[in-house]
Amino acid sequence: MGAHTSRDRGKGAIRKDGGHGEAGQACPRHAQGADEGPLHHLPPPLAEAVARCRARAENEPAPRHFRACRPGGGGRAAFQVSQRSKETIPGPRGGILARHLTAYEADPAGFLDDCRRRYGDVFRFDTGVVVVTDPDLVAEVLARTNRDSVPNANPLQGGRFPTAEQTRRWMDARQLAAPTLRSAALPARLPAVRGALAADLDALDGTWFDPSEVCWAICVRALLPLYLPDESPALVDAVLASFDAARDTAEAAVRVPSWMPSRLRRRVRDADQRVRDTIVPMLGDGAPAGTDTMLGHIRSQPGAVPGDIAMGAMGFTLLGAIGTMGAAWCWILYYLAAHPEVADRVREEATAAPDVSGDPARALPYTWAFAQEVLRARPPAWLLGRDAVTSVTLGDVEVPAGTAIMFSPYLLHHDERWWPDDPQRFAPERWLGAGRPHAPGAYLPFASGPRGCLGSHLGLAVLALTAAHIATRKRLEVPGLDAVTTYFGPSTLTPSGMRARLTPR
Ligand code: HEM
Numbered sequence: 001m002g003a004h005t006s007r008d009r010g011k012g013a014i015r016k017d018g019g020h021g022e023a024g025q026a027c028p029r030h031a032q033g034a035d036e037g038p039l040h041h042l043p044p045p046l047a048e049a050v051a052r053c054r055a056r057a058e059n060e061p062a063p064r065h066f067r068a069c070r071p072g073g074g075g076r077a078a079f080q081v082s083q084r085s086k087e088t089i090p091g092p093r094g095g096i097l098a099r100h101l102t103a104y105e106a107d108p109a110g111f112l113d114d115c116r117r118r119y120g121d122v123f124r125f126d127t128g129v130v131v132v133t134d135p136d137l138v139a140e141v142l143a144r145t146n147r148d149s150v151p152n153a154n155p156l157q158g159g160r161f162p163t164a165e166q167t168r169r170w171m172d173a174r175q176l177a178a179p180t181l182r183s184a185a186l187p188a189r190l191p192a193v194r195g196a197l198a199a200d201l202d203a204l205d206g207t208w209f210d211p212s213e214v215c216w217a218i219c220v221r222a223l224l225p226l227y228l229p230d231e232s233p234a235l236v237d238a239v240l241a242s243f244d245a246a247r248d249t250a251e252a253a254v255r256v257p258s259w260m261p262s263r264l265r266r267r268v269r270d271a272d273q274r275v276r277d278t279i280v281p282m283l284g285d286g287a288p289a290g291t292d293t294m295l296g297h298i299r300s301q302p303g304a305v306p307g308d309i310a311m312g313a314m315g316f317t318l319l320g321a322i323g324t325m326g327a328a329w330c331w332i333l334y335y336l337a338a339h340p341e342v343a344d345r346v347r348e349e350a351t352a353a354p355d356v357s358g359d360p361a362r363a364l365p366y367t368w369a370f371a372q373e374v375l376r377a378r379p380p381a382w383l384l385g386r387d388a389v390t391s392v393t394l395g396d397v398e399v400p401a402g403t404a405i406m407f408s409p410y411l412l413h414h415d416e417r418w419w420p421d422d423p424q425r426f427a428p429e430r431w432l433g434a435g436r437p438h439a440p441g442a443y444l445p446f447a448s449g450p451r452g453c454l455g456s457h458l459g460l461a462v463l464a465l466t467a468a469h470i471a472t473r474k475r476l477e478v479p480g481l482d483a484v485t486t487y488f489g490p491s492t493l494t495p496s497g498m499r500a501r502l503t504p505r
Helices: 045-057 097-106 108-119 135-143 164-181 190-203 211-227 233-252 263-284 294-299 307-338 340-352 365-377 409-413 456-473
Strands: 122-126 129-132 149-151 384-388 392-394 397-399 404-407 474-477 485-488 493-496 500-504
Touching: 045 097, 045 122, 045 129, 045 384, 045 404, 097 108, 108 122, 108 129, 108 409, 129 135, 135 392, 135 404, 164 211, 164 294, 164 307, 190 211, 190 456, 211 233, 211 294, 211 307, 211 456, 211 493, 233 263, 233 307, 263 294, 263 307, 294 307, 307 340, 307 365, 307 456, 307 474, 307 493, 340 365, 340 456, 365 456, 404 409, 456 474
Parallel strands: 129 404
Antiparallel strands: 122 129, 149 384, 384 404, 392 397, 474 500, 485 493
16 A cells, blocks of 8 residues: 555545546556556546545444345345435445455455345445446446546546547547457467467466466456467566556555655556557558558558557457456366266367367357356456446436445346346356346346457357367366465456366376
8 A cells, every 4th residue: 555544545536527637648557658557457436435435444343233145145245234225226324345344355346246135226335336236227328438428537646537538549449450350350360379378378388377367367268369460578567567556556455646746656657558568569550461460450551540549449349358258267277176977068069179279269169158257257347337427217216416326236147036047156157048147137247238358259259168178188287176266356366276287188
């Protein structure tokens, strides 16, 4: 936390007037140049609220009245909360955390699930923070992103909203990046992705490793063939440094007013600058870059692409992928080890498939279903949110402008109301039927709407190729599986306490 005091945290957390960030940067979450961390790794307001409460609780421990329950496991909270609140949004007076921090920290998803049983599908969590657990309402919020709301503001910006110009430029960068990342363009580059994955997995042979330590580098190297025709250790290092800095920011879960000098911000800024310094010369280089890579695609545009938009497509989309990709990659290993019968089926399918990398969705339907199920059971982005820039109506609840509207893909994915076939069970086959195995909008590992994931098909492909390679070529050992726990981090969901070893089969 460095020099930040508890009083600094949360002050001026959400602006209600639309903010005044500086224009000219591609990604609104990177507004003001290098001051912001990459996408995905920003602490949601809920994490900040927890950090705020934790700071208060250092002097005055919270009463432990709350009995957390497992998601979907029934059971009611045993605590007494005043129901006399005059607030229109259901929830206890003063927010939930003030009295139940320990319970929240012990089981964040169970706690939220208990709250929704108690207060309904839209409830007030903390000052200026509501949680929505109904898929239709979540879909509505997501569909109206960039109009009624923006993705949660960056805490290193003191919670400033992006300007309309910043959002427009980021949307231009997204549009520029989309053709390289979307499914139709993938077959040309997937063999290279598969080669990079195989090389990294082979390099691990015989070593005990913690997946949550190696996954980030493996994912950057696996995605790089989509961006560049050749390897670039300099870019891999720069991206990983930037990712690390952003992850530490997320873990710190503090809002830093934009005027305040901060070591954390300087580290993020320097790391971002290194990414820029590595990419900019590539963009300017006249040599051909292979049109099926992001770099080649950018260079082949008629007319000059503005630097910030090229940088957005080339750098920020890659940075945006790592946290979620890496976390999902860890869970692939976990579930292969936890369900040997599933691993056997993946192996049989991959062994029989003539070519697994052209389009793994077609060539490996069961393995694809396995990857989808892993993302259902453990969605890396377990908690997401939008900041309302105007007042919005959610069902029969009025949410004022400036409110952070949070939703949890994890909760949606484990809610029996939306999943008729026991959502607590790990069952890849649920994805093999003709229809969708869930209510509309209840499967959200990639969010949705104008700010949803650009790399969903690519992400699933990397996961399926990883699973196929391990199942066919490796013997996977994960001792003490029962002791592996789920870390509900401020930005992603990762396995904690997991050790694995791969040996050639
Ligand atoms: C299994 C892997 C992945 C998962 C689970 C995942 C998940 C997500 C989620 C949940 C969001 C929405 C965040 C929000 O609404 O605030 C998102 C956005 C995004 N993702 Fe992914 N992602 C994955 C892989 C990738 C890959 C491979 C790429 C590109 C190489 C990518 C690039 C992006 C970008 C550019 C955004 C857009 C953010 C914006 O417009 O603000 N993701 N992803």
